[in-house]
Amino acid sequence: MLKKYIKLSLKVLLRHKFFTFVSLFGISFTLMILLTTTAFLDHMLGPAYPETKLDRSLYVLDMEIKGPEISRRGSISYYFLNKYVKSLKTPEAVSITSFFQKTVTYHDGKKYKIAMKFTDAEFWQIMDFNFVEGQAFTKEDVTNINQVCIINQATKEKYFGNESAIGKYIEADWKKYKVVGVVENVPIIRILAYGDVWVPITNTKEDIVSYSMDGDYQAIILAKTKKDFPAIKAEFQKHLDQVEFQDDTYDSIRGGADTILESTSREMFGFDDSKAHLLFIIGIGLMILFMMLPAMNLVNININRIIERYSEIGIRKSFGASSITLVGQFIVENIILTLIGGFIGLIITFIVLTIFNTSDIIPYANFVMNFRIFGYAILITLLFGLLSGVYPAWRMSRLKPVQALQGGTK
Amino acid sequence: MIQLNNIDKVYATNTIETTALKAINLHVEKGEFVSVMGPSGCGKSTLLNIIGLLDSATNGEVLIDGQSVQKYGDIKLAKLRNQKIGFVFQSFHLINDLSVLDNVEIPLLYRRMSGAERKRKALAALEKVGLKARTKHFPNQLSGGQRQRVAIARAIVGEPELILADEPTGNLDSVMGAEIMDILMRLNKEENTTIVMVTHDEHLAKQTQRIIRLFDGSQVG
Ligand SMILES: Nc1ncnc2c1ncn2[C@@H]1O[C@H](COP(=O)(O)OP(=O)(O)OP(=O)(O)O)[C@@H](O)[C@H]1O
Numbered sequence A: 001m002l003k004k005y006i007k008l009s010l011k012v013l014l015r016h017k018f019f020t021f022v023s024l025f026g027i028s029f030t031l032m033i034l035l036t037t038t039a040f041l042d043h044m045l046g047p048a049y050p051e052t053k054l055d056r057s058l059y060v061l062d063m064e065i066k067g068p069e070i071s072r073r074g075s076i077s078y079y080f081l082n083k084y085v086k087s088l089k090t091p092e093a094v095s096i097t098s099f100f101q102k103t104v105t106y107h108d109g110k111k112y113k114i115a116m117k118f119t120d121a122e123f124w125q126i127m128d129f130n131f132v133e134g135q136a137f138t139k140e141d142v143t144n145i146n147q148v149c150i151i152n153q154a155t156k157e158k159y160f161g162n163e164s165a166i167g168k169y170i171e172a173d174w175k176k177y178k179v180v181g182v183v184e185n186v187p188i189i190r191i192l193a194y195g196d197v198w199v200p201i202t203n204t205k206e207d208i209v210s211y212s213m214d215g216d217y218q219a220i221i222l223a224k225t226k227k228d229f230p231a232i233k234a235e236f237q238k239h240l241d242q243v244e245f246q247d248d249t250y251d252s253i254r255g256g257a258d259t260i261l262e263s264t265s266r267e268m269f270g271f272d273d274s275k276a277h278l279l280f281i282i283g284i285g286l287m288i289l290f291m292m293l294p295a296m297n298l299v300n301i302n303i304n305r306i307i308e309r310y311s312e313i314g315i316r317k318s319f320g321a322s323s324i325t326l327v328g329q330f331i332v333e334n335i336i337l338t339l340i341g342g343f344i345g346l347i348i349t350f351i352v353l354t355i356f357n358t359s360d361i362i363p364y365a366n367f368v369m370n371f372r373i374f375g376y377a378i379l380i381t382l383l384f385g386l387l388s389g390v391y392p393a394w395r396m397s398r399l400k401p402v403q404a405l406q407g408g409t410k
Numbered sequence B: 001m002i003q004l005n006n007i008d009k010v011y012a013t014n015t016i017e018t019t020a021l022k023a024i025n026l027h028v029e030k031g032e033f034v035s036v037m038g039p040s041g042c043g044k045s046t047l048l049n050i051i052g053l054l055d056s057a058t059n060g061e062v063l064i065d066g067q068s069v070q071k072y073g074d075i076k077l078a079k080l081r082n083q084k085i086g087f088v089f090q091s092f093h094l095i096n097d098l099s100v101l102d103n104v105e106i107p108l109l110y111r112r113m114s115g116a117e118r119k120r121k122a123l124a125a126l127e128k129v130g131l132k133a134r135t136k137h138f139p140n141q142l143s144g145g146q147r148q149r150v151a152i153a154r155a156i157v158g159e160p161e162l163i164l165a166d167e168p169t170g171n172l173d174s175v176m177g178a179e180i181m182d183i184l185m186r187l188n189k190e191e192n193t194t195i196v197m198v199t200h201d202e203h204l205a206k207q208t209q210r211i212i213r214l215f216d217g218s219q220v221g
């Protein structure tokens, strides 16, 4: 029976070339958007090189400080993070880093623009970088303000070609740094890890020792397990209550240790927790809606495709097709169509991601279509196939044969 | 073969009610060739659709082979249509996207049968209507008379006991109409198929065994 349905479906699909084409186009396009978006989100917010421990990481990225005259929101001073975050007892490790900064450097008379990042030793413990050569710099390097650096592979190739870079020097930010390690490239959407050159944070020209609340630093907290998140958050809030303001610029501080999702929502929607939650849900809802639009369109195309065949349905019913048989046939037809469309969509997505990965639109991007996304894709495709197949087929099956026949001749 | 008891059919739309059939009582014997006549809008098609289980009556009872179908569900009705009835429509109602052969095979798709068997039967039916050379054509590549012959092949391919033909010659000129009539007469004589045919053509109607006349939804003779 199924074989008969499949044969019939293929025949019908080949005969309705235009509709088949439009449907396939709709399906593959919808899927491509869905898949690219998920790949993007996955790449940005899911665990990926080098942030593989994302699921047990918390971030202090977005603090709000207020004084009688000014208030500011965003990253904060090294002094604050060092005193109130680094001192947390519950986490396994805490790292403080600067945001990456673009600087111009010269090497062999050539000018290069590189992204430089100041980090501590814990950064290399929390992140899971793949070292091509050498290793990370140590706590001692940071304490002793050693002028050492780690560079990524792209920079290494630009500066030193195929030779080993270890022990060679790079000039950046008016200082000479000795290369101690080379790591695989990090894509820019991994914004907290991204850089071309990483140096010990103590090398910064800024004063990071004296009291100050203003600064462009952030902290990443690695919990021993995910279960410790509430404890860490609570401990951090306690520390916040104890902050001592040493001058009159600021007198209050708000913020939290967030998961990557929480911090994304906080950045987008602000601090008020209940409001933030609501807005976050609305935001996610809008995003889903945005992704559903092409899907709804697809359903529409499908419904029309079936409605166009009123008269065929009337004829088949007249000659002995029961409603169930017809519904079955339309479902099989739709599943076949969606699977083919899904397959094409996967190929297109693959091409699109490859273009992203190989072009310079996003530096060092490495979008992957992992099996999880592939699985989602197949599921989503089938869901659409059923959604857009079952509903119109069910509606049609309720028609008397004579109604369908008349609908066809009208 | 067919028994109609006190059949009423009322079409109700939001604004008006149309009584298409009033208190129809009808009996058709197995092997009979009956024609239905009457002015346009008197309810001939409605009657045929009710006999053919394509539509349901508002009141009354339909018996096919002594079985009342009033309480039959969709699957049972579909099976009856498939096994016992073959339709021929005035406007042919062929599926334009399917070849002649595929069109003729339609009733057999809803039976347990191998593809080869289906094809063999469809070719035999096409041979009976003299269209064996046109199996790979599509309906829009055929003349009106040829299309109606495909439709007849489709109606007889499942060897039904009853053929319902709604103005089968209505869209054809008199020569082609006569050809179609010949095929139906032969079916009735040689295979003892019961036929109910709606027609406006007195000349054709006279060739059948009995004429049922309708006027304004009621039987008048
Ligand atoms: N689906 C419908 N909804 C409402 N009224 C209908 C419907 N189908 C038919 N009618 C009405 O029922 C009456 C009988 O229609 P029917 O088609 O049976 O006539 P007919 O005798 O076959 O006419 P013709 O010779 O023109 O084919 C007509 O008045 C028609 O307008």
Ligand SMILES: [Mg+2]
Pocket: B044, B045, B046, B166
């Ligand atoms: Mg009529």
